[in-house]
Amino acid sequence: MGCGKIGLLVIWVSSVLCLACCSGSQDDYLIDCGSTTNTSVAGRVFLADTSSYLSTPEKLLANTATKSDSSSDDLPLYQTARIFTGTSKYTFSVGSNRRYWIRLYFFPFVYDTYNMSTANFSVSTQNHVLISNFSPKAGSAMKEFSENVTSDTLVITFAPSSNSFAFLNALEVVSVPNELISDDAITITPSGKFKGLVTQALETVARVNMGGPTVTSENDTLWRTWLPDQNFLVENNLATNVSKIGAVIYAKGGPTKLIAPASVYGTATKMNSDANPQYNFNVTWEFDVDPGFQYLVRYHFCDIVSISLNQLYFNVYLDSYLVYEELDLSTLAFNILGAPYYLDVVTGTRVGSKLRVSIGPSSIHTEYPDAILNGLEIMKMNSSMGSLSGSVIVSNPSSKKNVAVVIGASVGVFAALILAGVFFLVYRRRRKLARQGHSKTWMAFSTNGGNSHTMGSKYSNGTIASAGSNFGYRIPFLAVQEATNNFDESWVIGIGGFGKVYKGTLNDGTKVAVKRGNPRSQQGLAEFQTEIEMLSQFRHRHLVSLIGYCDEKNEMILIYEYMENGTVKSHLYGSGLPSLDWKERLEICIGAARGLHYLHTGYAKAVIHRDVKSANILLDENLMAKVADFGLSKTGPEIDQTHVSTAVKGSFGYLDPEYFRRQQLTEKSDVYSFGVVLFEVLCARPVIDPTLPREMVNLAEWAMKWQKRGQLEQIIDPNLVGKIRPDSLRKFGETAEKCLSDFGVDRPSMGDILWNLEYALQLQEAVLVGDPEENSTNLIGELAPQVNNFNHADTSVSAAQFEVSSVDDLSGISMSREG
Numbered sequence: 001m002g003c004g005k006i007g008l009l010v011i012w013v014s015s016v017l018c019l020a021c022c023s024g025s026q027d028d029y030l031i032d033c034g035s036t037t038n039t040s041v042a043g044r045v046f047l048a049d050t051s052s053y054l055s056t057p058e059k060l061l062a063n064t065a066t067k068s069d070s071s072s073d074d075l076p077l078y079q080t081a082r083i084f085t086g087t088s089k090y091t092f093s094v095g096s097n098r099r100y101w102i103r104l105y106f107f108p109f110v111y112d113t114y115n116m117s118t119a120n121f122s123v124s125t126q127n128h129v130l131i132s133n134f135s136p137k138a139g140s141a142m143k144e145f146s147e148n149v150t151s152d153t154l155v156i157t158f159a160p161s162s163n164s165f166a167f168l169n170a171l172e173v174v175s176v177p178n179e180l181i182s183d184d185a186i187t188i189t190p191s192g193k194f195k196g197l198v199t200q201a202l203e204t205v206a207r208v209n210m211g212g213p214t215v216t217s218e219n220d221t222l223w224r225t226w227l228p229d230q231n232f233l234v235e236n237n238l239a240t241n242v243s244k245i246g247a248v249i250y251a252k253g254g255p256t257k258l259i260a261p262a263s264v265y266g267t268a269t270k271m272n273s274d275a276n277p278q279y280n281f282n283v284t285w286e287f288d289v290d291p292g293f294q295y296l297v298r299y300h301f302c303d304i305v306s307i308s309l310n311q312l313y314f315n316v317y318l319d320s321y322l323v324y325e326e327l328d329l330s331t332l333a334f335n336i337l338g339a340p341y342y343l344d345v346v347t348g349t350r351v352g353s354k355l356r357v358s359i360g361p362s363s364i365h366t367e368y369p370d371a372i373l374n375g376l377e378i379m380k381m382n383s384s385m386g387s388l389s390g391s392v393i394v395s396n397p398s399s400k401k402n403v404a405v406v407i408g409a410s411v412g413v414f415a416a417l418i419l420a421g422v423f424f425l426v427y428r429r430r431r432k433l434a435r436q437g438h439s440k441t442w443m444a445f446s447t448n449g450g451n452s453h454t455m456g457s458k459y460s461n462g463t464i465a466s467a468g469s470n471f472g473y474r475i476p477f478l479a480v481q482e483a484t485n486n487f488d489e490s491w492v493i494g495i496g497g498f499g500k501v502y503k504g505t506l507n508d509g510t511k512v513a514v515k516r517g518n519p520r521s522q523q524g525l526a527e528f529q530t531e532i533e534m535l536s537q538f539r540h541r542h543l544v545s546l547i548g549y550c551d552e553k554n555e556m557i558l559i560y561e562y563m564e565n566g567t568v569k570s571h572l573y574g575s576g577l578p579s580l581d582w583k584e585r586l587e588i589c590i591g592a593a594r595g596l597h598y599l600h601t602g603y604a605k606a607v608i609h610r611d612v613k614s615a616n617i618l619l620d621e622n623l624m625a626k627v628a629d630f631g632l633s634k635t636g637p638e639i640d641q642t643h644v645s646t647a648v649k650g651s652f653g654y655l656d657p658e659y660f661r662r663q664q665l666t667e668k669s670d671v672y673s674f675g676v677v678l679f680e681v682l683c684a685r686p687v688i689d690p691t692l693p694r695e696m697v698n699l700a701e702w703a704m705k706w707q708k709r710g711q712l713e714q715i716i717d718p719n720l721v722g723k724i725r726p727d728s729l730r731k732f733g734e735t736a737e738k739c740l741s742d743f744g745v746d747r748p749s750m751g752d753i754l755w756n757l758e759y760a761l762q763l764q765e766a767v768l769v770g771d772p773e774e775n776s777t778n779l780i781g782e783l784a785p786q787v788n789n790f791n792h793a794d795t796s797v798s799a800a801q802f803e804v805s806s807v808d809d810l811s812g813i814s815m816s817r818e819g
């Protein structure tokens with residue numbers, strides 16, 4: 001009994017304290033425009049509209065208007081208005097370099113000869129246009145903006161359009177706590193980071209309390225209003241409500257009540273799993289946005305649905321892009337169930353007028369399939385011209401086949417994006433993501449054509465672009481030059497048919513690999529375009545990411561994330577790098593298989609890589625494998641079943657003989673090549689080594705011979721001798737063997753291969769965990785076999801010579817036979 005009362009008292013005291021401290025803040029201004037009396041709303045006092053803050057060209061140009069027919073459900077603030085018939089300014093003294101909310105209340109009514117529904121005006125501050133050519137619709141509207149004010153005064157200017165007038169019912173200028181907008185966010189760049197939020201002017205487009213009722217300004221910690229999500233849900237029946245406000249625990253170091261109140265974090269919309277036991281669906285919300293702007297999307301999460309930690313894993317999408325894979329609130333929220341967490345995501349410049357936010361179940365952790373969202377805020381970001389307004393014409397692409405247009409169209413970008421993406425990538429997210437999720441995030445870098453005032457720049461040529469699969473940044477040549485120390489020869493890390501690959505550092509510190517194509521090579525150009533298109537559409541942890549490209553001055557430059565550990569091939573032979581152990585090799589194969597599996601299945605049409613080889617599998621600093629080099633990729637097999645392929649492409653030693661014979665391209669050609677890679681990884685020798693005795697030259701043939709005899713252990717990498725568990729090797733050998741089946745139909749899918757490799761890994765690990773004694777007695781190749789005594793050191797020299805003509809790789813020869 002006493003407890004409840006004390007609790008209430010505490011809440012009451014703290015809210016009184018809060019009101020006292022916040023509304024009393026010296027530089028907060030609440031004005032009830034046009035009113036001669038102070039107006040109290042939800043415990044806050046809006047001051048009478050004396051003209052002390054207002055300057056107008058002539059006093060009379062700012063009329064005060066009082067509504068004649070006030071109905072009871074109108075806010076008191078809407079009873080009066082101030083009408084501006086000429087440009088007028090409100091000037092407030094504020095703290096500089098602080099963020100302020102500017103809330104403008106509009107409720108048009110008719111006063112004298114002024115029909116406010118016909119008003120048409122613009123509102124701006126010193127640095128930003130907030131609204132332009134605005135005509136408030138009937139009914140009330142509150143528009144909320146925030147900006148970081150750089151001087152010690154904030155001047156808000158109301159400018160009527162010609163032959164019209166402006167009006168305002170109420171005005172709030174309220175300081176925003178510093179913690180509310182941090183400088184960085186996840187974005188769609190490969191580095192996943194957006195920097196520079198603190199300088200952005202923002203307009204609140206949506207603020208939603210998922211799974212709960214409206215949270216009114218008086219119940220919010222900062223007088224925000226949170227609307228229920230019902231009207232935004234795309235399919236109501238897929239979602240259900242949870243409410244457990246008491247379960248919210250604001251953890252130290254995490255979001256505070258100021259970020260969002262418990263009434264927001266304590267309710268959620270989740271997957272309606274009861275109605276759909278298959279669990280295989282997303283919950284989606286849709287919002288109206290203005291094309292031509294970027295948006296900051298803040299996802300609020302709080303695990304109020306799990307019974308214990310580490311139950312809930314789900315995916316978070318923006319449009320069709322995976323923003324966060326396997327979001328694990330337990331880890332992100334300090335291992336405290338019910339601790340809030342939020343995720344800031346910056347979108348690309350929008351093309352369409354709908355923004356979709358989805359959550360869906362994990363495809364890996366399937367024990368407790370569920371997904372939740374507790375709150376969502378969508379904030380429009382100012383354009384490169386500092387404006388939050390302005391109409392942008394979105395054009396549809398012309399279908400010209402002009403090369404420059406095609407490239408531009410597939411990746412055309414605006415200055416803002418370039419600036420944002422390339423020059424602002426500097427900083428780390430303050431709240432470091434505990435998992436690697438941010439590095440696998442990608443969203444649409446949608447592009448846009450048309451009215452250039454939001455996108456003009458010396459870098460952007462305003463290329464018209466199609467909606468949909470447009471990603472990547474066009475990077476100015478100057479920036480590429482800087483990054484590579486003007487293509488310093490000593491920074492070259494690879495050479496191939498396509499050109500040279502340089503190591504580089506963007507001026508934000510991001511390490512990159514810069515591939516500079518030889519000019520005017522027609523094949524190179526086709527591959528350049530394919531690569532951009534492919535890498536722009538496919539985002540995956542196990543596919544190497546494209547950071548940008550440059551096609552200025554006839555250049556064909558591709559800029560990738562830098563892969564610290566180079567190619568898998570270099571770790572196998574010929575480079576003197578330390579040998580990888582069996583577990584590392586298995587994990588690399590599994591990673592690459594995941595990447596290929598995603599290519600084959602992750603999209604409506606399968607994509608065939610066509611040049612799978614150990615030199616096209618790269619390793620990051622943690623030896624995580626990523627598939628690279630999509631220059632030859634094709635969607636298929638539909639395309640090539642109807643039309644006979646015009647060219648057989650790939651690399652010697654990896655090429656699917658069936659594809660070579662029949663010129664019919666399917667995913668199974670990649671599977672064949674991958675099988676060769678598996679043997680290469682096991683045996684650590686070049687796939688073609690002409691220095692060896694004839695029957696040994698071709699690794700695929702040689703290894704298959706031993707595999708069929710059941711004596712694969714005879715030819716494995718000497719470094720692995722005695723270190724592979726027989727079961728693991730058997731599984732691995734069988735898998736590779738199946739990949740090399742003569743006929744594509746007999747080869748497994750990448751999914752099967754993935755499964756088998758994981759199994760091989762388990763078999764390997766089982767021995768270490770299970771029976772340590774077995775280690776020494778039951779491992780492969782105790783008697784060092786004679787057969788594998790070919791000379792590893794010697795082969796590298798000839799192999800390197802042999803490879804000069806390859807595309808950009810340092811391995812098997814790429815070949816191309818036009819048919």
Ligand SMILES: *[C@@H]1O[C@H](CO)[C@@H](O)[C@H](O)[C@H]1NC(C)=O
Pocket residue numbers: 036037038045047048
């Ligand atoms: C409105 O409130 C302010 C301060 O709270 C006070 O100084 C002012 O006199 C009041 N004005 C009217 C018209 O009551």
Ligand SMILES: *[C@@H]1O[C@H](CO)[C@@H](O)[C@H](O)[C@H]1NC(C)=O
Pocket residue numbers: 097098099148149178198199
């Ligand atoms: C405002 O911007 C300046 C840089 O222009 C920055 O130093 C400051 O921290 C920002 N303030 C807030 C509250 O974001």
Ligand SMILES: *[C@@H]1O[C@H](CO)[C@@H](O)[C@H](O)[C@H]1NC(C)=O
Pocket residue numbers: 110115116117118
């Ligand atoms: C005010 O203007 C609106 C929009 O033009 C119009 O629909 C409405 O009838 C007008 N009201 C009056 C009283 O003239």
Ligand SMILES: *[C@@H]1O[C@H](CO)[C@@H](O)[C@H](O)[C@H]1NC(C)=O
Pocket residue numbers: 120121133134135161162
């Ligand atoms: C406001 O006036 C401008 C021209 O002065 C016009 O282009 C614009 O369409 C008008 N806006 C509305 C909402 O009527």
Ligand SMILES: *[C@@H]1O[C@H](CO)[C@@H](O)[C@H](O)[C@H]1NC(C)=O
Pocket residue numbers: 211212213228230239240241
């Ligand atoms: C969810 O909550 C909202 C607001 O409280 C309510 O209107 C809606 O009917 C609820 N939906 C379900 C499925 O319970």
Ligand SMILES: *[C@@H]1O[C@H](CO)[C@@H](O)[C@H](O)[C@H]1NC(C)=O
Pocket residue numbers: 214215216218219
């Ligand atoms: C504020 O919250 C309390 C309890 O959470 C609720 O009883 C009250 O109705 C809310 N007030 C408004 C205006 O929503």
Ligand SMILES: *[C@@H]1O[C@H](CO)[C@@H](O)[C@H](O)[C@H]1NC(C)=O
Pocket residue numbers: 280281282317319320321358360361
């Ligand atoms: C969820 O939405 C994403 C993005 O649109 C899509 O890729 C994914 O397949 C969807 N998942 C399910 C289970 O429908």
Ligand SMILES: *[C@@H]1O[C@H](CO)[C@@H](O)[C@H](O)[C@H]1NC(C)=O
Pocket residue numbers: 127199200201294381382383384385386387416419420
């Ligand atoms: C927003 O305006 C600021 C200047 O106030 C500018 O630095 C920034 O680049 C603009 N944002 C975008 C996305 O262009």
